[in-house]
Amino acid sequence: MVNTRKKFSEGHSHVSTMEQGKWLAEMAINKIIPRRCSLRDLESLIRITDNDKYLKKVSELYGVRLQKGKKDYYYNAKWTGGRK
Numbered sequence: 001m002v003n004t005r006k007k008f009s010e011g012h013s014h015v016s017t018m019e020q021g022k023w024l025a026e027m028a029i030n031k032i033i034p035r036r037c038s039l040r041d042l043e044s045l046i047r048i049t050d051n052d053k054y055l056k057k058v059s060e061l062y063g064v065r066l067q068k069g070k071k072d073y074y075y076n077a078k079w080t081g082g083r084k
Contacts, residue, residue, distance in 0.1 A: 013044035024048065033057055039065055 015021045024044050027034055031054045034041065042062040049055050 013047045015044065028054070033061065 013024070015024065020041075024041065025048070026032070028045055028049045028051075031051060034045075039062065042058055042065065045058045046055060046062060049058065
């Protein structure tokens with residue numbers, strides 16, 4: 001995917017499938033902030049958009065998700081309390 005209004009080095013992104021590229025393009029064109037997506041998808045949206053207001057919102061979301069980091073492994077231990 002390439003945004004022709006930016007320099008090639010700033011406005012291109014690599015995606016794994018055509019559907020993902022279409023989805024990202026629709027998000028950028030319609031200025032939709034995705035609820036669930038990866039950091040890589042957010043980076044791609046930042047690269048391909050040319051709307052400053054949308055770029056700011058996506059960049060803020062990217063920053064928040066980057067700060068949170070990956071989720072830790074959750075282990076649901078068997079509860080052993082209670083009456084005997």
